[in-house]
Structure formats: C-alpha cells, structure tokens
Amino acid sequence: MNQREIIARRIAQEFENGAVINLGFGMPTMAANYIPEGIEVVLQTENGGLMFGGAPKKGEHSADMANAGGEPITMPKGSSAFDLAFSFCIIRGGHVDATVLGALEVDENGNIANWKIPGKFVPGMGGGMDLLVGAKKVVAALAHTDKEGNSKVLKSCTLPLSAAGVVKRIITDIAVFDVAADGLVLVERAPGVSVEEITAKTEAAFTVSPEIKEMVL
Amino acid sequence: MNQREIIARRIAQEFENGAVINLGFGMPTMAANYIPEGIEVVLQTENGGLMFGGAPKKGEHSADMANAGGEPITMPKGSSAFDLAFSFCIIRGGHVDATVLGALEVDENGNIANWKIPGKFVPGMGGGMDLLVGAKKVVAALAHTDKEGNSKVLKSCTLPLSAAGVVKRIITDIAVFDVAADGLVLVERAPGVSVEEITAKTEAAFTVSPEIKEMVL
Amino acid sequence: MAKIISMEEVGTLLHDRMTVMVGGFLGVGAPLKVIDFMAEKQYKDLTLISVVASYPGGGFDIGKLTANKQVAKFIGAHIGTDPALVKQYNEGTVEVEFNPMGTFIERIRAGGAGLGAVITPVGLGTEVEENAQRVTFFGKDYLAFAPLKAEVAIVKAVKADKLGNLFYEGTSINTNTTMATAADIVIAEVDEIVEVGEIAPNSVGTPGIFVDYIVQGFTSEERKELFGELWDKNNKFKK
C-alpha cells in the first residue's frame, strides 16, 4: 500500500453515518472510495451540490452537472443543486460536519498552510479557507515528511497560513494526531511504525495518548 | 372626485413603461387601477413576487400566492416568486425603479415619516424603510393637510423619520412638488387650486416652477 | 437527515422560554398545525421571531400565540395587523424589537451563513439607529446589526422527501428558506411527504441537511379551503 493510499484509507474512517462532508482534491477525494460499509455520507461540492454521485458514462452526462474540479457528476435521487452563494452559506454557516483537506504544512497550534508557496506555487485559496473556518471538524491530510525527509508536522508553519488554529485532526502516512488545547496528541500509528520513529520524523512536540492504537487500514 | 382618488390618479401618471414599481398600501395600491393605457409596469411585492396579477375568484386561488398585504394574487405568465431575502436584494440593491408610499409627514429636505406616532400608532416599519433607501425614485403620497387643516408638508418632520433625504417627489390632493437640492419646487397644482391656496396650506417653503402645470387626472 | 415525527413528538422539542423562528408572512407559508399545537400546549414566555404578526385582524396563525399571551418578546418588522399584540406592546407586557424587513431577513441569513454582521444604510437617521451600531465602510455611513439565530425554527413547505429536502411554491417561500439555515433544531411542517427522488435536484428549496424533523401539516386541499374561507370572509376575492 503506498503512502497516498494509506492516507486515503485512514481518512475514510473519519466519516460518521449521515454526516455532511466536503472533501478536498487529491487524497481526500480518493478517500470516498474507501468509506466503510454501512456508512453513508452526504458529499457536498462547493460549486453548488449536495449528495451528488460519481462520474457518468459518456453520453449519460449533462453539461450542467459537474463538481468543483470541473468533472462530470451525476445527481442521484435526493441530491440537490443550488447557486454558489447558498453553497457557501452551507460551508460558512457551520452546516458541513467535516472537511478533509490536503496540506503543505500543519503545526502544533492547529494552523494549516495549503494555498501558497511564495514565488513558486500560487494557485489561490479557492474555497479552502471558507471550509477551514466554517466546517465543524477540520481534518488535515498530508505526507508526514517531504522528499528530503523533513517533517511537515511543525512547531510553527513556515508557509503562508490558510487558517489559524482550526485543525482538529492530522492524518499522515505514519500517524494520526489530535490537536488539543495544549498541543498535539498522538492517537494512532501506522502498522509497523513505532512511536520512536514518529518522534524522530516530527518537528512538532506531541504527547502520546495512553490509548494509542494502530491504524486499521 | 374625492381626495384619495385625486392622489391615486396622479400617482398613476408617475409610471414609465417597463418600470419596476413597488406600491405601498392604500392610495399607492389604488393607483394601479388608473395606470394610463399603453403603460405596462412590473409590480413587485416585497414578500417575494414580481409581475403578479390581481385577486383571483374564490376557488381559483392558491394558498401559496399572496401579496404583502396577505391578499390572494395571481401569478400570470412571466411572473416570478422567490424568497424574502432575494426580494430585499431587489429592493435594497437599487433594482426597483420607483416606489410610491403613503406618508404621515414630509418635509423640505426630502425627509419622510410614515411608520410611527409615538404612543398612538406603532405598527412597525415593515419593508418601508428598505424601499425608501433602496428604490431609485421615491414618491411620497399624502393628503396635503390634516383634518384640522394643518399642513403635512413641513419645514421639518415632527414625527420619527422613516428615512432622511430620500423623497424625490411629493403628491398631495392639491399639489405636486419636486424635492430639489435647494428645496421644494411646486410643479403641478390640482384643477381649480391656485398657487396662493397651496402657499397658504403649506408650511414648507417652496419655489414655483416657471413651467407649473395643472394636474391631468 | 430528517426524521418524520408526529405532532406529539414535536412537543418533546419545544419548551417555555424558547427562542423560536416561525416561517410565513401573514399566515401564508406558515406552519399552521404546529402553531395550533403550540397554542394548545400553552408554551409560555416565547421569544418569537417572525417577519410580521398575524393575518390582519389577529387570531390566525401566530396570532393564536399572541392572543394566548404566550409571547414575551417579538422580533420582526411589523405588528400592526395583530390587535392583541399591539395592545400587549402598548401596555408593556410584550417587548417588541422592530427591524426594517430587509434587515430582519438579512440578519437571519447572516446567522445561518456565518457572517459577522449586516451592514446596511437602511435606518440611517431614524430611531432604528438606537438598536444598531453606526459604522463607516469605504467612505460611507451604515448601520451594523447582529446576526440572528434561534433554538428552534419551524418552517413550512409544500412537500418534503424522506431525506428532508423541501419543496416550496409561490410566495409561501418567504422567510422559510432562510430560517431553515439559522436554528439549532429545524422542524418542517409540510402538506405532503414524498419518496426520495420526487423532488428534482433544482427544485429543492431547502436541502435535507438543514431539516431535523418533518411533521405532516394540513394537506394542500385543506389549506386551499382554509385560505378560501379566510379570504372570502375578508372580502379579498374578485367578484
């Protein structure tokens, strides 16, 4: 199982039955493929849809049904479509139960950076900042370290923030942290990964939960 | 022709073809009966409708179609219905071309009082304040004097204001004034009413337009 | 997602002294059956948030609550249609917070949408300033009003599907869509409960995620008759 799949599978366990979920691009969206049986979530797409379905076959598509990635979707029974202003009432008004977003960096204070690497990568924040502030629970998903092995779970983010103090849970390929009032708590480790290894790969300070578990993937 | 009919008939001449109009209760609403032939206006009702039609016969009504007075209306071809939030976007966003509202008092500075007589009559402002601020043109309609003969076109309103400096035109049973930057201008007089009589019955100062006309009713 | 409940179960969600939004405009688009139930159960000291008071003359829709003296505070735009409420206000037994109608609905929208304040020029230079904060933005003066939320919102739609998606019609939409976004608990009274899929995606006025409970109200036929009698009695029909 590669890093991305580990993260996606672990994200999928965050979902409660009936919850309204908004998934960011990449691993969070991949997670939709791994949602446990018996759990049904209501997916929101910020361009203006709830309870949408997956891609149609060519010819069965509508030019008026797409997700926030511009990809064709279906609108099954029970789904709804509305304008962008209402969609962000949903997001900012606290009506999304959880959002899972990819991150470039996270830190001990629940800060998250995911929209900008100055001078290199400046796509814009899209709807990410709204989700980070508006969703009831924010889960950040990222590779634990960069290609050089440097921790992306930091004492303090170095990149421009997307939102301050909003992340409640951090999911990486080797660990799951809760962001508590007094700092990070390690609550899960990936199979075969020791607390020592996580400590070695993590810049942020953290405590280890007495009930630490192994990720079930 | 009674006072109210004079005012209603004169109001009806304010409407331009195709204009979006919101009419207050009483004489303004009566004016809809006197709109000149060839003039079609789009009536707005602030509870959430555009281009609505008059009352239906019993049995042809819908329990879901009413105006801001709670009266049954029809929704003819071309009409639209929407929620209150959008209705007030229309009103406050400057998308209503003209509103005609009844008034208790008006004054030289375009102030209008029509929502409260302290201790006596406190129904609330309803949508009136929004219309007064949002409509492109505000026309105030009122009897020129009260039952004791006291002017209701004042130097300065004595009752709590509904909005300050918004009235563009004043229509009474004996006169029509424009509210200009430097004060009132008498532009029309009712048939058989002299400028002297209007002067005698008006507390507010005004100038007389060199092109003063007689109301055509 | 919504749960279909009986009127008795609605009772478990309501209590004295609650802050409750009630949809409708002079009775049109109002949850008439739940209002009847609230009147019957005599919930007291309510803070009632509704755009206007009852149908002209009083005693209808939310006028049943004011007639029963169940309301301690009314937040809305107009009370002139309800003689009981006007009397209680004049006697000082009911507190009334008057809002310009657009400000009223925008405050509820802000509450539901997570916005921090409503910034509007409406009310400048009037007594409305007393309930607001005067502010300047981008060189112009405005009044700032706080967002408005409630413990319970009782809204009315024509249909609900079993997920709670609501379908509205005509001008009875009025405050219902907005109130459904701005309360801890949202109860929808509907003419008819339909299967999922019977309301098309673009015909959903309130998505089911906002609706906690659905309760059967009068049927469409019953409502048509009820308003037929009301409007007939008040001489509102074309002859």
Next chain:
Amino acid sequence: MAKIISMEEVGTLLHDRMTVMVGGFLGVGAPLKVIDFMAEKQYKDLTLISVVASYPGGGFDIGKLTANKQVAKFIGAHIGTDPALVKQYNEGTVEVEFNPMGTFIERIRAGGAGLGAVITPVGLGTEVEENAQRVTFFGKDYLAFAPLKAEVAIVKAVKADKLGNLFYEGTSINTNTTMATAADIVIAEVDEIVEVGEIAPNSVGTPGIFVDYIVQGFTSEERKELFGELWDKNNKFKK
C-alpha cells in the same frame, strides 16, 4: 425587461478596459459563445471577475481570454487551472486579486443587494487580511470586504423567456444568479429562447428585471457534445 440581440450587437456593449463579470465555474455554466466573441474581437485590458480561471489545462472558456493576453486584472478565488494566467501572474503582467471563494461570491451579492460590506471570519490570521479591514463586531474579530460590482455581467442560463426571466439547471447555476444582480448591464447567453409563460414562476432563477440583453448561445445538444468531448479527452468519464 430584456431585448434579444445578435452577437454582433453584443459587441456594441463591450469595450477595452471594461470591468466584466463572467459566470461559470471551470467552464460549466459559462457563456461560451460570448467568450469566443470577446476573444475574436480582442477586447484588451479587461478587469475580469470570475470565480475561478479556465477549465484545467487552460484555453477553454475564459482561458481563451487569458491565452490572448486580454486580461489586465483578474478578481477571483483560484487561478491554478490556467497555465497561461499563472505564467502572466508570475511574470507580473497580470494583476490578481485573490478572494476566499465564499467571500468572493458574498462581495458580489453585497454589490447587488445594496449591503455596505461583507463581514466574515474567513481569512483571519492569513495574508488575506492585507486586502481587508480588520473589524470587531459583537465581541468577535472579522474581516470587512467591499462589495463588488461590474460594468457588464455576462451570465449563462439554459433558457430565457422573452421578458428575460432565466431558467438554470444543475450546478451550472453557480455564480450566474448573483452576478446578474451586480452589474450595470447584464447580458444572458442561453441555450434556448422560449415564450413568456414557459418558465413557471418558481422556476425563475433570475427575474427578467435584472436582464438587459439575451443572446442565443450553443444549443443544449451542442453543449452536451462539447463537454462530452472535453471530458472524454481529459479522461473524466466512467469507463
């Protein structure tokens, strides 16, 4: 009320250096034919207000304008999908004003609704504060943003009746309803122009009073084919 015009007549409404809102989200619900016309006529130095840049990869929908270097300033939430715009931004030849997406659409709504500012917690503690004013309301910190309007809004609906009432479908509504309220001149590109009465009162997404001009766009069939090819080429369909 709206006037039906030809594409050449659309040209009389547009000019270099205009501030123009264009509806759509990654091409879906975008006025593709008017955009093609704007690209062909080479209007220059545009201030383009659109929620996101072109369909991923660029060169489609508003990506035709950036590819042509017609845009001097872009106001939106995201440009990462359009390599040409990203390049021009990095080189400093195009100015970009980034807004959180909810703030972007709320600013346009405020412009169309006569509200004085958007008061939101989104962006607090980030670089977004640089383009906003920090304010405190009711004990909490927020950012205040100015309303947003344009000289011309070009929106896209599925149908227009001859009065300009617009009917939208699916997620292609997106920014169109809001932009239609916030410009001096509103041009609606539609698949089909129908008789008055063919759009039911509650199916009107934008009332005709907002629409100045209607222009025939691609038909629904043509659009289905166009997006079929686009999504097929990009491997977006279920196999």
